[in-house]
Amino acid sequence: MTTSSPRSPRLLLTATVVLAVAGLVLLALPHEPSAPPSSTPPPAAAPASRRSAASPTEGPVESGAPAAATPTEPAGASALPPHGEGIAGDRAIQQALEAAWPADLAAQDERQLLAAGRDLLGADATGIGRAKWPAVFGDPDQAVAPAFASSRFRIQAAIARRDDRDDRAVVHLVWAGADRGGTYTDGRITDLHFTRTTSKKGASTWTPQPRT
Template identity: 75%
Template sequence: MATAPSATPTGSAPPVVESALPPHGEGVAGDRAIQRSLEAAWPADLPASDERELLTAGRALLRADATGIGRTQWPAAFPALRQGLAPAFATARFRIQAAIARRDGGPDKAVVHLVWAGTDRGGTFTDGRITDWHFTRTTRRGTSPWTPQPRI
């Protein structure tokens, strides 16, 4: 005869599950936990040199997109019609909390996953924002072998 699972005793609380992520608004102190969480959830799968190059490019692209600084360096990612858009975030209140670069469906495709915080033009601060930049490997000489893909 099968026995029924035992019920939780009356009045007892369900177990508390703690998040590996810091609470919103933790500030710079929580960034390391976010980085560790990303790395644990998505193990590295690129050569270290590719990962470094992609992270540098991904951070620069995000900064250019959010603050407007450096958009001209990325004409493929920021076509002329986006070059003149007013930046949505102030540079003084923008920071990248964590970033990883990983393969994205094949050896010649990668994605840089960024978690960031910023204060928008209206003065609202939000952390834990997520942006992905996708790249393809190219073979042009004298330039980066990774080309960012335009955002749709």
């Protein structure tokens, strides 16, 4: 019977050294703690930062709460010019009036009312042309002195519209002027009311109503 030769002590020493080195290498490597298993799915990625204000070209604000409703404005009713804007702001005031009160009179009636309303307001404010309206101002020699200087009086905008009935109308006027003390103010508002009268020949005219 044959017997195996005993292992060489050198071979055993070499194996021991190799195993020891391998163990040191493994100990030196960094280890990450393993995460415990979980059945909950990972959270979704956080949304990108949201804008604090919206711009017409960028779309509405993104937020968790509903945005406040913005009241709609009539077409053309843009922001009115600030006081003291001068003639440059008159067009915006005229457009705002026309947008707020759509036309409801025949073109001929509207022209007649606007002309009468402008003349009447000018006569009342400056005293010029009061003789044309004796029913309103009475005797020109007994009239009250004008409150505004004619050189600094200006009608900024005006429209004429129906006033409840077909035979009544009102002229809305926005104007500017300097009083006798020199104080200049624009954006003044005056409403003049008119009644349609018809002559025996069928011609109709608009007569101003007495101011109360």
